[in-house]
Amino acid sequence: MFEESDERANVVSLDASHDRSTFESGVEPLDRYFRAQIGPDARKGMAAPFVLVLPDGTIVGYYTLSATAVRIGEFPEPIAKKLPRYPLVPATLVGRLAVDYRHRGKGHGRYMLADALFRAMRSEIASFAVVVEAKDDNARRFYERESFIPFSGQPMRLYRPIADYRKVFEEKL
Numbered sequence: 001m002f003e004e005s006d007e008r009a010n011v012v013s014l015d016a017s018h019d020r021s022t023f024e025s026g027v028e029p030l031d032r033y034f035r036a037q038i039g040p041d042a043r044k045g046m047a048a049p050f051v052l053v054l055p056d057g058t059i060v061g062y063y064t065l066s067a068t069a070v071r072i073g074e075f076p077e078p079i080a081k082k083l084p085r086y087p088l089v090p091a092t093l094v095g096r097l098a099v100d101y102r103h104r105g106k107g108h109g110r111y112m113l114a115d116a117l118f119r120a121m122r123s124e125i126a127s128f129a130v131v132v133e134a135k136d137d138n139a140r141r142f143y144e145r146e147s148f149i150p151f152s153g154q155p156m157r158l159y160r161p162i163a164d165y166r167k168v169f170e171e172k173l
């Protein structure tokens with residue numbers, strides 16, 4: 001469906017059958033979150049967790065999705081002027097995204113991001129854009145490479161309009 005990450009990995013909702021113990025992104029807050037907080041967040045309706053799993057069950061990546069809203073004035077004028085003047089624009093937040101350090105550079109990060117955009121596009125809950133928060137300059141560069149645009153004055157917070165993704169997706173069909 002998307003540009004394949006290698007090894008035929010598959011994105012599914014995280015559940016109790018997954019072994020989270022071996023996953024290591026190498027970024028302590030992201031690993032701690034995956035071990036301790038992702039379950040409670042899911043149960044409390046804070047974030048929907050997804051994992052990228054190899055055929056042998058190894059988790060090579062995870063990300064979370066949540067509903068969010070963006071103030072209309074945060075979008076550049078050419079985008080904002082085409083929207084109805086509601087103060088808040090519905091969006092989908094990729095709260096966290098990480099790939100196991102032993103499986104980097106194989107397209108898994110790109111694949112999970114495409115999966116997140118696809119889910120937002122296909123959701124029954126309307127969403128104008130997918131929003132991400134980059135934790136450092138490397139992450140920001142990764143997102144920019146995947147066509148995410150920084151909000152003005154907030155270089156670490158980026159968005160990609162879903163209509164833009166829909167166009168790319170439909171061209172590939």
Ligand SMILES: CC(C)(COP(=O)(O)OP(=O)(O)OC[C@H]1O[C@@H](n2cnc3c(N)ncnc32)[C@H](O)[C@@H]1OP(=O)(O)O)[C@@H](O)C(=O)NCCC(=O)NCCS
Pocket residue numbers: 025027030096097098099100103104105106107108109110111133134135136137138139141142145
């Ligand atoms: C950022 C991260 C998710 C990328 O995952 P990955 O599976 O290694 O990335 P991919 O193999 O899918 O790479 C996709 C593209 O982004 C580029 N890329 C990957 N990591 C990058 C980085 N740190 N800086 C700039 N570009 C990067 C790749 O070169 C590739 O582009 P190309 O095909 O044109 O060469 C991963 O490095 C990671 O988990 N980092 C730690 C946590 C993190 O920073 N999460 C981001 C949210 S805060």
